[in-house]
Amino acid sequence: MKGIKKSQLSNFLQQVSAKYSLYVPAQVDGVTRFQKYSSEREPFLTANTQLSPKELFFPQTEQLYCYETHKQEVKVEELAASSEPQVLFGVRPCDMQAIGVLDDVFLGKGYEDVYYRAKRANTLIIALACSQAEATCFCDSMGVDPAFAPQADLMMYETEDGYLIEALSDQGKDFLQEFSSALEELRSEKPQAPACELKAETDGLVEKLQKMFEHSVWAELSRKCINCGTCTYLCPTCHCFDIESKTRGGKEVKFRCWDSCMYKEYTLMAGGHNPRPTKKERVRQRFLHKLQYMPERYGKWGCVGCGRCIDKCPVNLDITKVIRELREVEA
Ligand code: SF4
Numbered sequence: 001m002k003g004i005k006k007s008q009l010s011n012f013l014q015q016v017s018a019k020y021s022l023y024v025p026a027q028v029d030g031v032t033r034f035q036k037y038s039s040e041r042e043p044f045l046t047a048n049t050q051l052s053p054k055e056l057f058f059p060q061t062e063q064l065y066c067y068e069t070h071k072q073e074v075k076v077e078e079l080a081a082s083s084e085p086q087v088l089f090g091v092r093p094c095d096m097q098a099i100g101v102l103d104d105v106f107l108g109k110g111y112e113d114v115y116y117r118a119k120r121a122n123t124l125i126i127a128l129a130c131s132q133a134e135a136t137c138f139c140d141s142m143g144v145d146p147a148f149a150p151q152a153d154l155m156m157y158e159t160e161d162g163y164l165i166e167a168l169s170d171q172g173k174d175f176l177q178e179f180s181s182a183l184e185e186l187r188s189e190k191p192q193a194p195a196c197e198l199k200a201e202t203d204g205l206v207e208k209l210q211k212m213f214e215h216s217v218w219a220e221l222s223r224k225c226i227n228c229g230t231c232t233y234l235c236p237t238c239h240c241f242d243i244e245s246k247t248r249g250g251k252e253v254k255f256r257c258w259d260s261c262m263y264k265e266y267t268l269m270a271g272g273h274n275p276r277p278t279k280k281e282r283v284r285q286r287f288l289h290k291l292q293y294m295p296e297r298y299g300k301w302g303c304v305g306c307g308r309c310i311d312k313c314p315v316n317l318d319i320t321k322v323i324r325e326l327r328e329v330e331a
């Protein structure tokens with residue numbers, strides 16, 4: 001099978017970055033996230049990144065359009081929803097599944113978000129199979145194969161001496177052709193898929209949750225949550241945003257920025273009413289959205305088992321323990 005020798009990886013990345021905007025997982029200022037490649041930046045490939053690649057399609061803050069008003073006249077200036085061709089290198093299977101969830105939300109059901117589409121349509125994704133699972137990973141309980149990402153354009157497998165690479169889409173085949181001179185025949189076999197030690201039992205969960213909206217368990221589960229929103233900001237599938245405007249150089253600029261269902265203001269209405277007034281309703285919303293509403297609407301979980309929220313929640317509100325408790329209580 002063709003591949004890239006480890007000793008040739010930086011050469012390959014330099015060739016790709018000469019033609020495309022290339023993003024690789026890297027550690028910068030103590031945080032691992034996808035960064036624009038440069039030859040001084042060593043790719044971080046030993047584990048998944050702390051921040052997911054969702055910000056490359058759905059940035060934390062994004063300008064949408066500008067407008068000016070003159071008496072009764074409103075002049076709208078559309079900001080181009082375009083993007084240069086980009087390549088994402090080293091996306092893990094859980095994050096690839098999460099990009100599939102974002103595709104459903106931003107491009108599915110007859111509604112297309114032009115800003116998301118411009119970036120997504122111009123992106124080629126090279127996924128990297130995991131060769132070991134972290135203690136907080138439970139992707140194989142959420143329908144993800146940690147060693148394969150069918151939604152990617154290319155799939156890479158790390159071996160002792162290199163990275164085997166295979167095309168999964170036509171764009172992937174063209175890409176391999178384009179960089180064929182950087183590839184060589186590697187003798188190693190694809191590694192075995194790792195098994196996650198952390199598990200979540202999800203059989204029958206959607207049907208059970210459909211009967212649990214008013215259950216007293218939500219008050220108990222939400223007791224220790226401090227509504228900081230860390231879980232939603234780190235989650236690769238969370239996609240709620242707020243739209244605001246600011247005056248810049250005499251123009252009003254409309255922009256959107258990430259928001260979180262864990263915040264009280266998220267559902268606060270202009271008249272003062274709040275349909276989710278306490279953390280019980282907000283925590284319930286977070287879990288029902290991922291474990292009931294998303295499967296009902298899109299036929300897939302809104303959680304891909306990446307474990308980021310487990311790792312970083314300051315009060316240790318662990319989604320796998322929540323799932324266990326939801327299964328144990330009487331509906
Ligand atoms: S990270 Fe933990 S404490 Fe913060 S909002 Fe999420 S569940 Fe609550």
Ligand code: SF4
Pocket residue numbers: 231234235236237290302303304305306307308309310319
């Ligand atoms: S809910 Fe937690 S474990 Fe699931 S995808 Fe989001 S961050 Fe990852």
